[in-house]
Amino acid sequence: MKGLNQFLNTDVEVVISGDTRFVGTLIDIGQDIFVIFDGCNYLYIPLLHLHQMNKAKIMTSTEKPFLINPEDPMIEAETQAFSYRNTLNKVKGQFIEVYVTGGRSIHGYVTNVLNDYIVFFSPVFKILFISMHHLKWFTPYSTEQTPYTLDNSQLPVVPSKVPLVRNFEEQIKKNIGELVIFDMGEVPEKVGLLKDVSNNIIELINASGEPVIWKLNHLKTMHLP
Template structure:
């Protein structure tokens, strides 16, 4: 990987996503790619292929003055990237090749994060499903708004494990895999082994594998918000 530092490269990611740019840095489980004025923080786990670009393919790549980089307290790793982003950066989190969510990271737990979005409010995202993360520049105005500080999570004391949080949501109305082709909503009946049981709008009971759940959006009734 070291040979590619500072060089224009091609990346093929899981999910038929392709990226080109300049490889800026890499750590134990993540690399940083500068592409079209954005810094992409990409988990190594999702990279299928990396190679150098020819001069014809590369065209002209240059360092951006507007892109947002993150400051790290320790060695570069995915967890460090997420914790750094949670210090107030507005970010794009890419879950699939065609599925990105924008918002503020409010909590980074053992195997998932909590994201506050202007559109969906609170979303739970298992870390292993994150294809890449892009922080916005500090002077950006997402949706035309300028916030003086990032929103605070409405979830108080979230469990450290994603599966434990699903257990906590028993009886709640949730939407899984928002905006994806496998998106589904219903009442969370409970968890059994590697599956959760969901009751759909027509009261059909289905079981879904937890490991294939990319996002969870819990719907919180107004009277419940006071108790979270």
């Protein structure tokens, strides 16, 4: 079966989790990730979130294929074993945009790649723990760009000094007894005092003092206020 390879170097329409849609040129396919170029950005998308891919339909005679610069360093970078984890490790310390949940993406850089989550520094949210199962796509900035046009002095690329463990659930456990924010606070009930973490179940105490239970599998990010 040809699978995705039949679309290499052609313009495609892609649908991923959350009914997010992209149109661009499929330029590479890895073990568990693929890359499309949408005319402006290289979008790295884990295969886990791919719902549909088909050849892009040219709607008018004025539409042209996306033009890719073969000397672009982002293309040259994929000469080694190309996988989701390897790519995240390659972009550590490089400013990127990632999309996880809700109607907004997050800008910053990866500081650590663990077994099933990454540590991400954002100038807005500071240190975020992001489940690798829920990261929908990411795109690197050009080397000249920084988030919000901040100076590099305001965005020091240094590894997180927070003590880390390899597993997302175990990392969350380290914050029992503290106020935590899941999924960037998009739902008020995802903000509260972390009471317990056990067998993939999270217990929070909300602002009213009531317990709220969440299934860890469905939580995408965590950070501290």
